[in-house]
Amino acid sequence: MSMTLASLMHSIAELPDGAxxxxxxxxSSDSRLIRQGEVFAALAxxxxxxxxxxxxxxDNGAVAIVADRDASLPDGLAVPVVRxxxxxxxxxxxxxxxxxxxxxxxxxxxxxxxxxxxxSFVRQIWTVLGLSAASIxxxxxxxxxxxxxxxxxxxxxVEIHAVLAELAVQQVSHVALEASSHxxxxxxxxxxxxxxxxxxxxxxxxxxxxxxxEAYLDAKMMLFxxxxxxxxxxIINSDMPEAEDIMARCHARGLVVSSVGRNGTGLKxxxxxxxxxxxxxxxxxxxxEYSVYLPLVGDFQAxxxxxxxxxxxxxxxxxxxxxxxxxxLQGASGRLELVAxxxxxxxxxxxxxxxxxxxxxVLKSLRPYASGRLQVVFGAGGDRDPGKRPEMGKIVCEHxxxxxxxxxxxxxxxxxxxxxxxxxxxxxxxEIGDRAQAIQYxxxxxxxxxxLVVAGKGHETGQTVGKKVIPFSDQEAVxxxxxxxxxxx
Numbered sequence: 300m301s302m303t304l305a306s307l308m309h310s311i312a313e314l315p316d317g318a319x320x321x322x323x324x325x326x327s328s329d330s331r332l333i334r335q336g337e338v339f340a341a342l343a344x345x346x347x348x349x350x351x352x353x354x355x356x357x358d359n360g361a362v363a364i365v366a367d368r369d370a371s372l373p374d375g376l377a378v379p380v381v382r383x384x385x386x387x388x389x390x391x392x393x394x395x396x397x398x399x400x401x402x403x404x405x406x407x408x409x410x411x412x413x414x415x416x417x418x419s420f421v422r423q424i425w426t427v428l429g430l431s432a433a434s435i436x437x438x439x440x441x442x443x444x445x446x447x448x449x450x451x452x453x454x455x456x457v458e459i460h461a462v463l464a465e466l467a468v469q470q471v472s473h474v475a476l477e478a479s480s481h482x483x484x485x486x487x488x489x490x491x492x493x494x495x496x497x498x499x500x501x502x503x504x505x506x507x508x509x510x511x512x513e514a515y516l517d518a519k520m521m522l523f524x525x526x527x528x529x530x531x532x533x534i535i536n537s538d539m540p541e542a543e544d545i546m547a548r549c550h551a552r553g554l555v556v557s558s559v560g561r562n563g564t565g566l567k568x569x570x571x572x573x574x575x576x577x578x579x580x581x582x583x584x585x586x587x588e589y590s591v592y593l594p595l596v597g598d599f600q601a602x603x604x605x606x607x608x609x610x611x612x613x614x615x616x617x618x619x620x621x622x623x624x625x626x627x628l629q630g631a632s633g634r635l636e637l638v639a640x641x642x643x644x645x646x647x648x649x650x651x652x653x654x655x656x657x658x659x660x661v662l663k664s665l666r667p668y669a670s671g672r673l674q675v676v677f678g679a680g681g682d683r684d685p686g687k688r689p690e691m692g693k694i695v696c697e698h699x700x701x702x703x704x705x706x707x708x709x710x711x712x713x714x715x716x717x718x719x720x721x722x723x724x725x726x727x728x729x730e731i732g733d734r735a736q737a738i739q740y741x742x743x744x745x746x747x748x749x750x751l752v753v754a755g756k757g758h759e760t761g762q763t764v765g766k767k768v769i770p771f772s773d774q775e776a777v778x779x780x781x782x783x784x785x786x787x788x
Contacts, residue, residue, distance in 0.1 A: 300324070301336070302397065304363055308381065311392045312365070318379035321362050326394055326457050335360030340390040341370060365389055387486040391456035395490025398460040400467040402433075405492060406610045407478045407526070409519045410499030410536070412657045413603045414477040415758075417499060419631040420607035421475035427624040428616060433466050435459075436477030437651075438632055438758050442466060453482025459491065475610070478526075480518040488526050495532035495613035496522050497606045500539045502656035516541065520548060529553035532613035534606060537562040557613070559605040566609050571601045573667055576637060576646075580604070580625070586618045591625050596648075597635050597664030604628065633757025635661060638774050639781040645671075645745035647781065649773045651757025653680065653707070655690040661752055662698035671748025672700035676741050677755050678734070679721055681712030681763075688717065692724030701744075702728035705737035707755045708763040734762065735776050742780040753777060 305319030324336030330352035333339050339356035341349035341364055350370045357364075357378055364380045366372060372380060383389045408417045418434040422441060425432035433442035435454075440447045440462060453476075454462070466474060478488055478496070501516060523533050523545075533549040535542050537558035549556045557565035569581035569588075577594040580601055593604055604625050611621045630636055639647045646668065652661045658677065666673055675695055679688045695702045704721050706714045718730055731737035741751050753773045761768035 300397070304338070304379075307338075307393055307396055311396070312381050312383045312389045314381060315379040318363060318381075321379070323362065323397070326390070326397055328390060328455065328457070330356035330359065330361075333359040333361045336362055338363045338365060338393070340364075340386060340393075341366040341372070342386055342390065343367065343370075365393070385486070388489055391486045391489040394456035394460040398464040400464040401460075401492055402463060402467050402474045403472045404494055404614050405463075405474045405476065406495045406497070406614050407476045407488065407491070407493050407522055408497040408499060408606065408610065409478040409480070409483065409522050410497075411502045411654060412652075412660070413499035413599065413606070414479070415631045415651070416600065416603040416634050417497060417606050417610070418475040418477050420604055420625075420628055421610050422473075423628055424607060424611050424616070424621050424624040425473045425475075427627055428611075428620055430473045431471045432473040432475070433471045434475045434477075435462065440466075442469070442471055444469060451479070451482065453477060453479040453487050456487050456490065459487060463491065473614070478519075478522050480515055483521040483526070484518040488522065491526065493527055493531060494615070495534060495610050496527055497534040497536075497610050498523070498539075498545055499536055499603065499606055500656070501541050502654055520545070523549050523554060524552050527552070527554060530555065532557065532610075534559060534565065534609040534613060536560050536602060536606065537564065538602070555613075557609060559609045560602055563605065565612075566605045568601055568605055571598060576668075582622060584618050584622065585612075589619070589622045591622055593625050593628065595628060595630050595635070596637075596668070597660065599660045599664065600630070600635065631758070633759070633774070635664065635752075636757075636774070638777045641742065641745050641781055643745060643747045643749075645747065645749040645751065647742065647745075647777050648750070648752040649757060649777060650752055650754050652677075652754045653756075655687055655694050658691055658754060659694045659698060661754060662695070665750050665752055666698070669700075669748065669750040671746055671750075673698070674701040674703070674741055674745070674749060674751045675699045676703045676705055676734075676737050676751070676753045678705045678707035679717055679755070680708045681710035681714070681717055683710075685720060688720040689724035692721040692728070696725040696727065701741075703737050703741055704728045704730050705734045706732050706762070706764075707734075708759075709765075710763050711765060714764075734771065734773075738773070738776045739780050742777065 304321040328340040333356045339361040368382045415437045422432045422434035533554040538560035559566040567583040572579045582589045608621045652658045762771040
């Protein structure tokens with residue numbers, strides 16, 4: 300695969316004289332990965348500035364450089380430099396053009412919580428409807444060919460467009476993609492062609508990166524105000540406080556706006572009634588009223604299910620068939636996942652909840668199942684928004700009967716200080732730093748009628764301590780503890 304620089308950059312950025320005939324064999328923003336014939340995007344990042352690595356990229360075979368108009372570059376470079384006002388945007392559009400092929404129908408979903416579940420549900424509904432479908436996001440690429448891990452929820456533009464082209468070649472016709480605030484703010488999704496996008500909710504998260512809640516919202520809104528084309532569909536959770544403002548901004552963009560939820564105009568959740576480890580939903584849609592069993596726990600999963608149906612319908616699917624497909628859904632890995640039941644009959648769940656709002660939703664969802672004590676094992680990640688730690692402690696203190704504070708992914712922070720920030724708002728909690736020991740303690744103390752949720756890491760298979768990732772899975776830890784207890788009992 301190759302194309303001339305002129306073809307690659309046409310209408311995207313202005314080329315230096317004489318650079319148009321250069322043959323481009325690939326793209327990268329990592330100088331270490333540059334190969335002969337590729338273009339290097341010298342992007343300024345949080346930890347490093349790509350401009351520092353231009354010569355290294357050239358030494359590795361770069362035939363052109365994309366850089367900010369004001370970037371400080373070495374004199375006398377042996378290759379042309381394409382200077383532009385927004386190199387991240389230019390790089391994304393270049394990647395979209397270079398790889399070109401995309402699945403026929405694509406939808407995206409953003410929001411603080413629920414992205415993984417919604418993307419998974421959309422893929423599953425499409426599959427039930429007989430379509431070849433995939434999802435891309437936190438758990439990786441899930442397609443008819445299996446599951447492949449990704450480093451980021453929203454990969455960099457080259458990886459995104461390479462994957463989309465690969466899926467198209469594999470005859471995958473429908474794709475649901477998670478759109479993270481980081482990915483949107485860094486222009487990773489520009490150039491992708493979506494029929495519809497959904498906004499699940501907005502609560503505090505990632506303020507270490509975005510600094511303000513307003514900036515966080517604006518990053519999410521880039522999906523609707525920049526990535527989506529005029530006339531595409533925007534599906535908004537009507538029950539979040541920001542819904543009216545978000546819908547107004549979507550209307551201003553020229554999008555076809557609909558909403559879901561208890562106040563939804565497109566799909567209205569009339570009622571949700573607990574029924575075992577599932578719930579019976581009454582839904583009012585545009586084509587009728589439906590009674591359907593959703594085999595998942597939690598009001599938020601009902602919200603996610605409606606969002607998924609609305610995205611499928613907005614992308615051309617049948618509303619009645621999409622709603623009926625909800626009865627076949629399986630929860631995404633680590634999303635209020637029932638992992639085990641102890642010999643005493645106490646269920647143990649694992650959930651990715653790592654924000655105050657998500658924790659509150661999980662605990663409220665599980666409360667009806669606890670005739671005894673509702674217990675939770677949780678922590679908070681290091682090198683991330685420290686302000687949410689006492690909020691998480693306060694929520695757990697209010698909604699759980701027994702709280703065990705442990706380490707999450709401390710990263711480069713001192714784990715004890717992270718736990719202390721949580722404990723300050725939840726002084727009656729039990730502190731056990733070692734996560735495996737914390738889970739063991741919780742499982743060992745479960746009695747009939749109790750419910751335990753291990754929160755924070757969900758699907759993750761490693762624990763980041765310092766700069767190292769140590770193998771660790773909440774699911775595996777729970778299963779080991781439960782099987783050991785059964786064996787001992």
